[in-house]
Amino acid sequence: MARVLLxxxxxxPTGEVMPPTGLCAVAAWLxxxxxxxxxxxxALELRVAATHDRATMRSLTARVVEEVTPxxxxxxxxxxxxxxxxxxxxIAKSVRPSVFTVAAGPHFGANAAHAVGRSRQLDAAxxxxxxxxxxxxxxxxxxxxxxxxVPNIAYRFDGEVRQNSAxxxxxxxxxxxxxWETCVRSEVLDLTRYVRTISESSFNRAIYLEAGRGCPFDCxxxxxxxxxxxxxxxxxxxxxxxxxxxxxxxxxxxxxxxVHDLLTANRTRALELxxxxxxxxxxxxxxxxxxxxxxxxxxxxxxxRSGLRKFFFGVETASDRMQAxxxxxxxxxxxRRTVTQLREHDISATCSxxxxxxxxxxxxxxxxxxxxxxxxxxGAETVQFHRLRLFPPAPLAMSNLNREFDxxxxxxxxxxxxxxxxxxxxxxxxxLFFSGYFxxxxxxxxxxxxxxxxxxxxxxxxxxPFSLAALHGLLGDELVDSFYGWLLxxxxxxxxxxxxxxxxxxxxxxxxxxxxxxxxxxxxDEAAYLVVRDAIAYDSARLNFLSSPFRSDGRAxxxxxxxxxxxLNIDIARAFDMLSSGQRPDLTLLEPSMAIFVRATxxxxxxxxxxx
Amino acid sequence: xxxxGKQPELAGIVGYVQGDSSKIRGMMGxxxxxxxxxxxxxxxxxxxxxxxxIVDVVDxxxxxxxxxxxxxxxxxxxxxxxxxQFRDVAAIEDPTLSRxxxxxxxxxxxx
Numbered sequence: 191m192a193r194v195l196l197x198x199x200x201x202x203p204t205g206e207v208m209p210p211t212g213l214c215a216v217a218a219w220l221x222x223x224x225x226x227x228x229x230x231x232x233a234l235e236l237r238v239a240a241t242h243d244r245a246t247m248r249s250l251t252a253r254v255v256e257e258v259t260p261x262x263x264x265x266x267x268x269x270x271x272x273x274x275x276x277x278x279x280x281i282a283k284s285v286r287p288s289v290f291t292v293a294a295g296p297h298f299g300a301n302a303a304h305a306v307g308r309s310r311q312l313d314a315a316x317x318x319x320x321x322x323x324x325x326x327x328x329x330x331x332x333x334x335x336x337x338x339x340v341p342n343i344a345y346r347f348d349g350e351v352r353q354n355s356a357x358x359x360x361x362x363x364x365x366x367x368x369x370w371e372t373c374v375r376s377e378v379l380d381l382t383r384y385v386r387t388i389s390e391s392s393f394n395r396a397i398y399l400e401a402g403r404g405c406p407f408d409c410x411x412x413x414x415x416x417x418x419x420x421x422x423x424x425x426x427x428x429x430x431x432x433x434x435x436x437x438x439x440x441x442x443x444x445x446x447x448x449v450h451d452l453l454t455a456n457r458t459r460a461l462e463l464x465x466x467x468x469x470x471x472x473x474x475x476x477x478x479x480x481x482x483x484x485x486x487x488x489x490x491x492x493x494x495r496s497g498l499r500k501f502f503f504g505v506e507t508a509s510d511r512m513q514a515x516x517x518x519x520x521x522x523x524x525x526r527r528t529v530t531q532l533r534e535h536d537i538s539a540t541c542s543x544x545x546x547x548x549x550x551x552x553x554x555x556x557x558x559x560x561x562x563x564x565x566x567x568x569g570a571e572t573v574q575f576h577r578l579r580l581f582p583p584a585p586l587a588m589s590n591l592n593r594e595f596d597x598x599x600x601x602x603x604x605x606x607x608x609x610x611x612x613x614x615x616x617x618x619x620x621x622l623f624f625s626g627y628f629x630x631x632x633x634x635x636x637x638x639x640x641x642x643x644x645x646x647x648x649x650x651x652x653x654x655p656f657s658l659a660a661l662h663g664l665l666g667d668e669l670v671d672s673f674y675g676w677l678l679x680x681x682x683x684x685x686x687x688x689x690x691x692x693x694x695x696x697x698x699x700x701x702x703x704x705x706x707x708x709x710x711x712x713x714x715d716e717a718a719y720l721v722v723r724d725a726i727a728y729d730s731a732r733l734n735f736l737s738s739p740f741r742s743d744g745r746a747x748x749x750x751x752x753x754x755x756x757x758l759n760i761d762i763a764r765a766f767d768m769l770s771s772g773q774r775p776d777l778t779l780l781e782p783s784m785a786i787f788v789r790a791t792x793x794x795x796x797x798x799x800x801x802x
Numbered sequence: 803x804x805x806x807g808k809q810p811e812l813a814g815i816v817g818y819v820q821g822d823s824s825k826i827r828g829m830m831g832x833x834x835x836x837x838x839x840x841x842x843x844x845x846x847x848x849x850x851x852x853x854x855x856i857v858d859v860v861d862x863x864x865x866x867x868x869x870x871x872x873x874x875x876x877x878x879x880x881x882x883x884x885x886x887q888f889r890d891v892a893a894i895e896d897p898t899l900s901r902x903x904x905x906x907x908x909x910x911x912x913x
Contacts (some may be wrong), residue, residue, distance in 0.1 A: 533897075569897040655898065732898065740813040746860065746872040752815040753840035753883070755847055763892045770895070785894065786840075786847055788883050789815075795899045800888035 191224045192328035195260035197251070197278055198231040199271040200605040203242050207234045207387040209370075209379060211398045211449055212295065213266055217378045218369035219321045225328050228258045229378045232278075237387050244274075244606065251278050255285040261331045264324060266295030269581065269626045270603040273613055276309050283311040290331050292343075294320040300417060300582040302344035303353045304623050314345040318417060319403075322357050362402055362423045369400075371436050381441040394445035394475070397437060401430055401463065401478065405451035409506075410517045411544060413581040414451045422455045424463070431466035438472050445499070446476040454480040454501075461489045468496035475499040482528040483520050490535040500538035500571060503528070508561035509554035512547055516586075525561070526772070529568045538571040546578045546632040546640040548591055552674075553667035555634040559647050560662025560669065560772075566655035567770035573651045577644050578632070580625045593621065593628035598641055600627045602685070639674055642682055646673070650701055653694055653733065657705050659769040660725035664709060664718040666774075672708045680707075695737045702726060721765055721775040724758045728785055731756040735787045736795065754787040763799035814857075814875040815849050818842045818868040823861050826871065829853040837884070842868035848884040855879035 196217055198210040210231055217227045235250055236242045255263070263282040267275040275298070279291045294316040298305045302315035316323045319342065326340040337345050341357030373379035388395055402424035405415040430448075437443040454460045460478075467476065480486065480501040486493070505525045506518055513520050529539050543558050562573040577599070580587035595618045600609055609617075617624045629637045650658045665672050687700060709722040731754055738749035761781045768775060786798045817838030819826060826836050830853060838849045842865040855875050862870030875881070885891055 567895075567897065571897075656896070732896070736899075744813045744874075746813075746816045746862070748862070750816045750872070751840075752817055753847060753849065755840055755844070763894050766894055766896060784888060786883070786885070786891075787899075790881065797894040797896050797899055798883075799890075799892050799894050800885055801890040802888060 191226060192261045192331045193226045193228075193259065194220055194262045194264065194324075194328060195228050195230060195255065195258045195282075197263060197265045197275075197282075198229070198233055199265065199267055199274040199278055200236050200242070200247055201233045201268060201271055202603075202605060203607055206389065206392070206396075207231075207237050207384055208397050209381065209384050210266070211400050214373050214379060215365070215369050215400055216264070216294075216320055216324060218367065218372040219365075220325060220328065221372055221376045221378065222367060223325055225325075227376065227378050228254075228260070229373075230254045234383060234387070238383065242606065247274065248277075248281060251281045252285050255282050255289070259286065260289055262290045262292065262324075262328055264292045264294060265298075267293070267297045268295065269297045269624075270600075271605045272297045272624070273616060274605060276312065279309060280311040290314075290327065292316060292324065292327055294324070296413065296417060296581070300413065301623055302342075303351050306344045306346055306351045308620070308623060314340075314343045317342045317344065317353070318356065318419070319359055321360055359403075359419060359421055359423065362425045365425050365429060368429060368432050368436055370433050374436075374440065381437070385441050385443075395441070395443045396445040396447055397443045398447045398449050399430070399433055399437070401425060401448040401450040401453055403451065406455055407452070407481075408517050408585075409504075410515075410585040411506075411547070411578060411580075413584040413587065416583040416585070418451065422452070424450070424453075424456065424459045427459070427463040427466040430463060431470055434467060434474060434476075435470050435472065438470075438474055444472075444474045446474060448476055448478040450479060452481065453478040454484050454486060457484065457486060457489060460486075461492060464489070464493050464496040464498065468492065472497075477502060479503075481520070482525045487531060490532070490537060494535050494537055498537055500540060501532065502540045503542065504544075505541045505561075505565070506544045507547065507550070507554065508543075508557040509550070512550055512554055515549055516544075516547060523772070525565055526568055529565055529570050533569040538569070539565075540572040540574065541565045541570045542574040542576060544578050545575050545643060546629070546634055548578075548586070548630055548632055550632055550634040552634050552670040555643070556662065556665065556667045556669035556671075559643075559651075560659060560666075562647075562651050563655045563658035563662060564770055564772050566651055567659055567766065573655070575644055575648050575651065577640055578630055580628065580630055582625060586630070587625050592631040593625070594631075594637055595621070596627055596629040596637060596641075598685070599629070634670065635674065638682065639677065642677055643670065643673065645683060645685060645688070646701065646704060649688060649697055650705070653698055654701065654705075654725075654729040656766065656769065657722065657725040657729045660718075660722040660765075660775070661705055661709060663769055663775045664712055664715055664722050668712075669708075672711050673704075675711065676704055676707050680704075693737060695733050698730065698733050702730065717777045717779060718775045720759050721769075721779060724760045724762065724765070725769075727756060727758060728762060731785065732787065732797065735789075739789070752789045756785050757802075758783050758785060761799065761801070814873045814879075815851065815881055816862075816870070816872045817849055818865060819871055820868055822869045823859050823871045826853075826856070826873070827859055830856050830859070836873070838871065838873065839868065842866050842870075846885070846887045848886070850882040850884050851875060851879060 220227050265275040292314045298315045302317040305315040323342045344353045404418035404421045475497045477500045482503050566573045713719050735754045760779045762785050782802045784800045789795045834853045840847045858874040860872040
């Protein structure tokens with residue numbers, strides 16, 4: 191059987207490293223079929239080497255190819271590291287010219303023929319699902335069969351690129367074995383090396399775990415749904431539960447980020463999985479993707495008992511018109527209802543929005559920003575504002591939208607601290623292959639304006655959602671235009687000011703003047719304006735209060751406080767209720783009150799309103 | 803959300819007492835209550851603890867005529883928040899606070 195080396199290029203320069211789920215699945219699949227598999231995870235190796243640079247990546251790859259002497263080298267990529275995946279293929283070929291090279295994964299898999307056409311060193315690329323194809327390539331290398339018989343691949347033949355026809359998707363019931371146990375027992379994977387990258391202070395040991403593939407919906411901006419042919423598949427719940435048990439017992443993982451495009455598209459099967467996880471009776475938590483319009487109310491107690499911590503929801507936009515435009519069709523205000531319902535079951539939510547849709551107006555974007563803040567006040571643990579990205583095979587990515595190179599996003603996601611000029615030029619030169627780094631034109635703003643919206647409002651909704659909701663209550667559909675006014679007067683904010691070393695209160699000191707300036711443009715609306723001013727005062731006091739906790743040994747610092755009081759002009763408790771439910775502030779809120787913050791002896795914090 | 807069970811063991815409460823901490827130190831071990839102000843010079847909101855629950859008193863800086871103190875409490879000690887001069891106390895449903903905590907057992911009373 192063939193000797194196979196699977197390679198994961200470096201992904202991000204910092205943070206903990208999780209095992210590459212997709213590559214591990216393929217490694218286990220090939221191992222089960224009798225192939226001799228090795229895995230080179232450069233995301234891990236560069237972290238362990240503590241020299242996160244290109245030279246280490248190159249020398250390490252060359253050394254491993256020499257040691258393993260593979261017949262087949264397979265690389266994957268996540269868009270941001272595709273340029274290095276191509277380079278690694280070249281290194282493998284130069285060290286071992288006889289090796290067969292193949293690329294797969296979400297980027298190469300969506301552009302297989304193009305990928306082969308780009309690189310002389312790449313012998314083939316797999317379109318879509320890879321298990322069947324990579325096994326047949328390995329058999330071909332063993333002199334069994336021909337490349338013409340391998341489904342799903344693009345390959346070079348007689349100087350031209352050929353694309354074979356697609357194969358039906360595999361039945362995930364064929365994954366009737368524990369992929370993690372298979373990888374560990376065959377020494378493809380050493381989980382302890384990944385665990386060592388997790389900070390001692392982390393609350394959880396988190397790991398991605400594939401639950402299944404496919405989403406039946408047809409949103410125009412979504413690549414994965416098309417990649418998996420919009421067909422819902424779930425691995426055996428018993429196998430998934432067994433993988434959770436194995437990862438918990440052997441490596442202490444206790445938070446499982448289930449990878450499935452839309453786990454709850456089949457509620458019965460999702461419940462089946464939850465019940466299997468509950469039967470483990472382990473102290474673990476998990477999260478998964480859902481839609482806010484999938485009614486899970488009957489299943490929530492069972493989900494919670496099984497350790498479900500939160501759902502991820504793509505809410506995308508607060509505009510009903512844009513919901514229809516992007517083919518999502520979420521019912522009006524369904525996200526608020528769902529987040530409220532989840533909170534009653536102590537299940538949290540991440541709500542994600544897409545900003546800068548091609549036909550989106552500044553008024554619609556204003557509503558989206560305000561709605562995001564309202565969801566944060568309703569109880570969504572995380573609200574995300576992401577700019578639209580065009581990843582093939584999403585229908586929008588395949589359309590003829592005007593787009594421009596977006597070096598800022600590239601720099602943000604690049605696997606090394608900075609992209610060289612040559613790397614930038616190479617990416618900019620191929621707008622089809624690297625379409626994810628070309629921002630589409632939008633009525634909601636220029637590329638730079640939308641980048642600033644993403645930067646500032648993401649920070650704002652995370653740190654001070656009350657102030658943002660109040661600001662939207664004051665400005666309404668003019669919120670974005672008012673922000674652009676601020677931008678025109680003050681210039682852009684560089685991302686580097688929001689480095690991770692800054693404390694929440696330091697970031698708030700950057701954001702607060704922006705909120706105040708925008709609010710001051712509409713002082714005539716007295717009630718709504720006063721609500722913004724008091725929301726700012728409340729958020730400032732809250733952040734100050736929270737930023738001075740006890741030390742980890744329980745001792746107080748010079749700034750630790752157990753209680754704080756601020757005087758306000760409005761009924762702060764009612765203002766919270768009003769803004770979180772999307773109501774516009776009115777004069778009835780104008781009643782002096784105090785906000786009282788109390789930290790209990792166990793470190794928890796609450797806020798109370800008292801009237802004067 | 804959960805803070806992973808990594809709660810401080812000696813947190814207790816931090817606040818202000820008029821003058822210095824000698825009065826509280828003198829009450830330790832006896833039966834009774836000790837009041838600690840939220841803010842220096844402001845008696846409108848206080849923490850009230852049982853003196854027999856106080857394990858130690860750590861002095862901080864002086865602020866006006868008040869002494870900043872950290873009262874270390876025995877495990878399970880209850881702390882009452884006493885609110886004077888105000889009315890209609892209600893919880894502010896602020897999830898940004900509960901992100902840091904699952905629940906709280908703060909008890910509140912009016913005077």
